[in-house]
Amino acid sequence: MELAIDTSTDTASIAISSAGVVTAELNWRAGQNHTVELMPNLIHLLKQARLSIKDMDGLIVAKGPGSFNGLRVGMSVAKGLALALSVPLVGISTLEAEAYPHAGTALPVCPVQNAGRDEIATALFQVKREGWCRLIEEHITTVDGLLTEVEGRTIFCGKIPDEVMLLLRERLGRKALIFGGGGEMRRAGYLAELGWKRLGAGDFDHSPTLQPLYLRRPAITISSKVRLGKGISQL
Numbered sequence: 001m002e003l004a005i006d007t008s009t010d011t012a013s014i015a016i017s018s019a020g021v022v023t024a025e026l027n028w029r030a031g032q033n034h035t036v037e038l039m040p041n042l043i044h045l046l047k048q049a050r051l052s053i054k055d056m057d058g059l060i061v062a063k064g065p066g067s068f069n070g071l072r073v074g075m076s077v078a079k080g081l082a083l084a085l086s087v088p089l090v091g092i093s094t095l096e097a098e099a100y101p102h103a104g105t106a107l108p109v110c111p112v113q114n115a116g117r118d119e120i121a122t123a124l125f126q127v128k129r130e131g132w133c134r135l136i137e138e139h140i141t142t143v144d145g146l147l148t149e150v151e152g153r154t155i156f157c158g159k160i161p162d163e164v165m166l167l168l169r170e171r172l173g174r175k176a177l178i179f180g181g182g183g184e185m186r187r188a189g190y191l192a193e194l195g196w197k198r199l200g201a202g203d204f205d206h207s208p209t210l211q212p213l214y215l216r217r218p219a220i221t222i223s224s225k226v227r228l229g230k231g232i233s234q235l
Contacts (some may be wrong), residue, residue: 001051002058002199003081004191005042007034007074008066008094009113009159013188014042016049016056020196022189024049034073042077043235053235056085060195062187063091064213065113065121065138071212079207088204092194093213095138098158099125100190102179103132110150111158115140120164121215122146124154140215143167150175 006013012030026045061078064071082089098111113121124136157179168176
């Protein structure tokens, strides 16, 4: 069994899977409350699935880009559980998890996330002969910069800001196939599928050195600690 955790945005998502096939999933609007809501919801999901945290053989976590505080919470919980259970851990890009639902189209998939300061975080993925591939690494750019990267018909997905969606439609016309919003509500399920590909292949991350993918450092770094003891004791 595997546990997938995503706290990278204001929509939090956790899923339990067996060899990448989701058996239980919970999604909710966390806002900025990941610290206080993640562990109770994880306990609830395990109870609903009639499982114990000790049944988990692997951990999968969304590593960003995304909310600084949200990423710290999810990463801290995942690393703490992986250490306590002595199981492997893999980190998956949040943008990749947003793009993966559209893999079956065989078109280039460009997830878009608001990065603030009139910028966006994005990447490009597509199914090729060798399978699901990252064509362009996660990076921060402007809408104008993104438009120069588009070569043909492309799927745009994720929580796309309204003004960005408007520009994509105006400037790209029929080249842009836009899917906004809904996919993020199932992100842990897709994390589980992507994570299992790596877990099954023995491709693990080194837990002590796995870090969130911020792309941009916060202007002010505030010390944040996630209290795991009480929550873990109830799992």
